[in-house]
Amino acid sequence: MKKQLKKHFSFIIAVLMVISLIIIPRTAQAASVKLNKTKLTMNVGGVYHLKVSGTNKKVTWSSTDSKVASVSSGKVKAKKTGTATITAKIGSKKLKCQIKIKDQRALYEKVLLQSGGKCFYLMDIDRNGTPDLIVSSNRGVIVDYSVYTIKNGKVIYAGQCSGKGMNYQILQYNTHYNGIHISWWTNGVGGSGSALWTLSGSKLVSTSRAYCSVVGFQTGKDEQHMKNVSQTSFNSYCDKHFRNCKQYTMWSNTSENRIKHLK
Known part of the structure; x- marks a missing residue:
């Protein structure tokens, strides 16, 4: 009798172990999703x-x-x-x-009234869920893009990037690298360059830059990290970072547009 009970008990334990091997991994897997x-x-x-x-x-x-x-x-x-x-x-x-x-866009209205910028655009530059304000103004052939973001219900000035020979009414943006694209040319040495700027936290930073002149070709993430490269490497770098930018027509900084896009 004891032997039979022992056999039955051993059989039940074995069955429970098999069931646990089947069920537990599935449960653990389901819980991890x-x-x-x-x-x-x-x-x-x-x-x-x-x-x-x-x-x-x-x-x-x-x-x-x-x-x-x-x-x-x-x-x-x-x-x-x-x-x-x-x-x-x-x-x-x-x-x-x-x-x-x-909707915190209305917080940007005061900035636009005080900035004196000619055009503006709302774009979630770093894709964090908060629309950022980009204000453009021009100083002759130089175009300045001032960037503002919202943090904890307050508007924060993130920084400015400038281009030369650009249209202040047009914003160029690289959707793959989440960066504002600017370009410029240099007097005297016949140089030209391009750069991408994005938001890192609440600060506008350069993430990629390329420059060429009669002296040679350079690439890097910012001015402090530029290095000399071959023309082939330069062209490849530019194709990767600057060729596929989308263009957006910015809105004139008028009362009508502020009401339309901020409220």
Whole structure:
């Protein structure tokens, strides 16, 4: 009798072990599938990329109100103030992110009234969900682009980049490197150059730069890190960083446009 009970007990233990080997890994795997954000506050005009980790399965995205926040392949676009829930569906599992959309663009109006800039444009330069303000002005052939961003409900001056011989009404932007593209030429030595500027936190920084003249060719992330390169390397660098920029027509700094784009 004891032997039979022992056999039955051993059999039950073996079955439980097999079941645990089947169920536990699946449960652990299911638990590891997650969304990088479950709550998110964005500003109107902002863009944020939601990502699912822990699975290679197909993800289907949806929004409870696409007029407030739309989503495509995890890319959330904030369209107007309000709330929406973004859902990522993987098989039968649903992951949700609560989205709240605020509108802080009106904070930029005072800057535009005081800046004296000729044109402006709103763009989420570093793709962090907050629209940044770019104000252009010109000093003869020199065009200045002043950049402002919003942090903790306050407008912060991020910095300025300047080009020469550019159209102050046109903004060039590289969507792959998230950078404002500027170009210039130099008197005397017949040189010309290009650079990309982006936001790092609340500071405008140079991320790539190229310059050529009768002296030679140089590339680097900023003026302090330029190095001499061959013409072939120079051309390859320029093709990579400066050739595929999109052009945006900036808005004249008028009362009508400030009302239209900031409120």
